[in-house]
Amino acid sequence: MNILYFLVGCSLFMALVFLLAFFWASKTGQHEDTCTPAIRMLLDDELKKTDEDQVQD
Amino acid sequence: MKTPDPTTTSCYHCGEETDGRTLRSDGKTFCCQGCQSVYEILRSNELCSYYTYNAAPGKNRQSSEIPAYLADARIAATLLDYQDDHLSKVTFFVPGIHCSSCIWLLEGLHRLNPGILHSRTDFLKREVKISFDHRVVNLKEVADTLAAVGYPPLINLQDVVRENHSKTDDTLVRKIAVAGFCVGNVMLFSFPEYFGLSPFEGNLKVLFSYLNLALSIPVVFYCGRDFFTSALAGIRQAKMNLDAPLALIISTLFLRTLFEVVFQTGPGFADTLTGLVFLLLMGRYTRQRSYRHLSFNRDYRSYFPLAVTTINEGAERVTAVSDLQTGDRIRIRSGELVPADALLLQGAACLDMSFVTGESAPVTRSSGTVIYAGARQTAGPIELEILKPVQLSYLMSLWNDAGEPANGKSRSFNDRIAAAFSLVVVTLAVGAAAFWYAAGDQAKAWSAFTAVIIVACPCVLALSTPFTLSAVLSVFDKWGFYLKNTDAAEQLANCNEVVFDKTGTLTTSKGRRVNFSMSLTMGERQLLTALAACSLHPVSRQLCREAAFLKLIPVEDYKEVPGRGISGTVAGHQVCIGNADWVFGADDQSAGTHLLIDGAYKGSFSFSADWREGIAKLAAALAETAGIHVLSGDTAKDRQTLKKILPPGTRMRFGASPHAKLDYIASLQQAGRKVIMLGDGLNDAGALRQSDFGIAVTEDVNAFSPGCHAIMKADALAYLPRFAGLASDAMRIIKWSFVISSLYNCLGLYFAVQGTLYPLVAAVLMPLSTLTIVIFTSTAVRICAAKRRLSL
Structure with a gap:
């Protein structure tokens, strides 16, 4: 059963990693605006030279 | 992908009907010069994708002048979030943001102006965070770039004093x-x-x-x-x-x-x-829990400019409003706000005092008189000498006079019950310990003492209030009623007096409907509107707003005499609007504003209040449980109409200054009443703050509204009795959940006093009781909401 000591340590460590990841996310403001990114991902980043043609179609 | 067909007569940019008069560019039609110029800018910068995400994305296009003082580095520095030797960051509030095209364009600002490095939009807050190189562009040029594409930022004094909630x-x-x-x-x-x-x-x-x-x-x-x-x-x-x-x-x-x-x-x-x-x-x-896109803590600073022009030994310079000293000389141009109490030195003042008094008709003042802060100049430039710094001015004293925010005054149900609760628990615990000690079992005495305290946990009590009230809040926000926090809902339940402001609350915010004494043709109205558009006089602005759908025609030979009237040549017609004295020449004192087109008399016009729909029903429903009051800064001209609309027993007061409104609320409170105040403008701000529950009524919840406990969409006004009813239902639900939690506590106590509380029992009881309460409160609120016809 000695393996349990190791596993307990592992599980605590993993949970700590997730906790720290959450801290990092909240510190970098990833929870601040939850609405705009959802819209932003639908927009094209790169500008196409043919924008005008598309409009006229 | 929807794109408007260029052959139709709607504007390619804003989607409005072009009404025959079209401007053309690239085979696309535009309703006005403004829309066309935005299109030209976007096209020359290859930003036409703007039009592909939404049809007519420019429908919220606004145009407003960016204040020149932004070019001043000291003033600009107060607005910046961050600055180092080359990089500056600023956050602008842009009311025009409304669709994904807006986000796309505003995040591509660097293509329009090479000085802008990066921009990020917050859609809900309608904010744009912009990083720019201040060696290349200054803040004014950044704001101008936004304004040029139809998204002018709104800049006011409150931005400088940014609260940090996050x-x-x-x-x-x-x-x-x-x-x-x-x-x-x-x-x-x-x-x-x-x-x-x-x-x-x-x-x-x-x-x-x-x-x-x-x-x-x-x-x-x-x-x-x-x-x-x-x-x-x-x-x-x-x-x-x-x-x-x-x-x-x-x-x-x-x-x-x-x-x-x-x-x-x-x-x-x-x-x-x-x-x-x-x-x-x-x-x-x-x-x-709060609405991150709404602000409930605004005061006069949201309405005030950042800086004014001061005159020092003949030279004009820009001074921040907060740095104004007694004795400074300032110059206020047409359309600008007087930022502090001041003495009029030069020029004809024709002031719109609606911020200060609520009275919308303009007043004229001659030099040598004192002008209160908040007055807006509507005629030419005037020069004034500051009498008091901004914070000590008459209007600002509203914020110093109003008592503590009402939330602090009354204790919540929870806090009232906490004292009794603690007493009972401690008595029981000591009693159990004493019993076992007397029985000679010291170990059990200690364990019974701690177990009683553990089991009698008011955890459920602490949770039921926030969970119930937050369920109520989410019902409210579906119906256009946004509360500042859950504590406010508790205040709403206890109120028994309702005070209405008149202008903007009982009437629509446009306030008036124009009535012509003689019927005019469409063409004639167009001429009038075109002329009125040249003037900043409130009557002219009202006339323009009434006819917002009409397109503007250029005016020649424009002449304005403050306090008398305006005249000009519109499309070859001589048009004249003004009082009798101005229109007919001297000696005629008949009231009203008269019209003259090409020398022919076209009658007069007046404005009548445009009452909101359902006011009578709302007031009648509220009168069942509460006293109704009307407080107005206006004259008593609407008293008779109001008497007909509102239930008998309504108390009305006219000509009330902002301070008088505040005192009125305070006197009701001294008589032991709990007051709901409904208002809309800065002149109600003191009363809203003083009241137990202040509601700011607004057409657009994102627009600036004065500090309050709740913001309400104008069309939700009719539901106010239901909202109040649901709030008191919620208080009843909280009391019931207290009963339920007591049952759990008694069960736990049964084990505890015997000193045999096993940790497992405690560990199961607590989450179980919490779960019961969460389910109970949320279902109960839903049922009550459905009963009051406020279902989600």
């Missing part, structure tokens, strides 16, 4: 995360104990109990710290709050766990302890 919010979230982490792990380490460990596993048992103890240390000393500080603060002020018994329980749980683990007499209560703190923090989070 910080406190963040620590709470972090505490919940830590508590959640600990409670999860503690649960895992407690399971073996519940299921029973074989004697070989004694070492594991010791390890788990120490791990549990270690995990509960951050929960008590980091996550739970607020309960201790708040309880201590309450005791110091001799006001017991709900945090006092909670702090007692947390410390009892922790001490008992510590003893049991160190002396290996039992497994301890780490699971109950961490679970309790986690749930309590969740309750706090629910209570703090």
Whole structure:
């Protein structure tokens, strides 16, 4: 059963990693605006030279 | 992909009907010069994708002048979020943001102006964060870039004094995360104990109990710290709050766990302890829930400019409003606001005093008179000498006079019950301990004492209020009624007087409807509107607003004499608008505003109040349970109309200054009444703040509204009686959940007084009772809402 000591340590460590990841996310403001990114991902980043043609179609 | 067909007569940019007069460019039609110029800018910068995401994305196009003072580095610095030797960051509030095209364009600003490095939009808050190189562009040029594409930022004094809410919010979230982490792990380490460990596993048992103890240390000393500080603060002020018994329980749980683990007499209560703190923090989070895109703490600064032009020995310079000193000379141009009480030195003042008095008709003042802060000049430039600094001016004293925000005044149901609750618990605990001590069983006395305190946990009580009220809040916001926080809902339930402001609350915010004494043709109205558009006089602006759908025609030979009238040549016609004296020449004193087109008299026009629909019904419904009052800054001209609309017994007061409104509310409160105030403008701000529940009524919830407890969409006004009813239902639900939680407490006490409370019982009882309450409150609120026809 000695393996349990190791596993307990592992599980605590993993949970700590997730906790720290959450801290990092909240510190970098990833929870601040939850609405705009959802819209932003639908927009094209790169500008196409043919924008005008598309409009006229 | 929807794109408007260029052959139709709607504007390619804003989608409005072009009404025959079209401007053409690239085979696309535009309704006006403004729309066309935005299109030209976008096309020359290859930003036409703007039109592909939405049809007519420019429908919110606004045009407004960016104040020149932004070019001044000192003034600009007050607005910046961050600055180093080359990079500046600024956050602008852009009211025009409304669709994904807006986001796309505003995040591509760097293509329009090479000085702009990066921009990010916050859609809900309608904010754009912009990073720019201030060696290449200044703040004014950045704002001008926004204005050029139809998204002018709104800049006012409040932006300088930005409140920082996000910080406190963040620590709470972090505490919940830590508590959640600990409670999860503690649960895992407690399971073996519940299921029973074989004697070989004694070492594991010791390890788990120490791990549990270690995990509960951050929960008590980091996550739970607020309960201790708040309880201590309450005791110091001799006001017991709900945090006092909670702090007692947390410390009892922790001490008992510590003893049991160190002396290996039992497994301890780490699971109950961490679970309790986690749930309590969740309750706090629910209570703090707020609308991040709405602001409830605005004051006069939202309406005031950042800077004004001062004159020093003949030279004009820009001075920040907050730096104005007594004796400074300032120059106010047409359309600008007088920022502080001042003496008029030069020029004809024709002032719109609606901020100060609520009276919308303009007043003329001659030099030598005192002009109060908040007056807006509508004629030519004037020069004034400052008499008082901004903060000490007449209008600002509203914020100093109003009492403490009403939330602090009355104690919530929870706090009132907390004192009685603590007393009962402590008595029971001491009683149980004394009984076992007398019976000679010291160990049991100690365990019974702690067990009673643990089991009598008012956890459910602490959770039922935030959960119930937050369910109520989410019903409200579906119907266009946004409360500042859950405490405000409790205030709403207790009110028994309703005070209405007249202009903008009982009437629509446009306020007036124009009535012509003689009927005019469409063409004639067009001429009038074109002429009126040249003037900033409130009557002219009203006339323009009435005819917003008409397109403007250029005016020649424009002439304006403040206080008398305006004239000009529109499309070859001589048009004249003004008082009798102006239109007919001297000696005629008949009232009203008269019209003359090409020398022919076209009658006069006047404005009548445009009452909101359903006011009579609303007032009648409210009168069943509360007293109705009307407070108006206007003259008594609408008294008779109001008497017909409102139920008998309505008290009305006209000509009330902002301070008089505040005093009126205060006098009602002194008579022991709880007051709801409904208002819309800066002149109601003092009264809104003083009242027990201030509601700002607005057409657009994102627009600036004065500081208040709640913001209400104008069309939700008719539901106010239902909202108030639901709030009092909620208070009843909270009392019922108190009964339910007491049942659980009694069950736990049965074990506790016998000194046989096993940790598993405590650990099961607590989440079970919490779950019951969460389900009970949310279902009950839904049922009550459906009964009041406010279903989600």
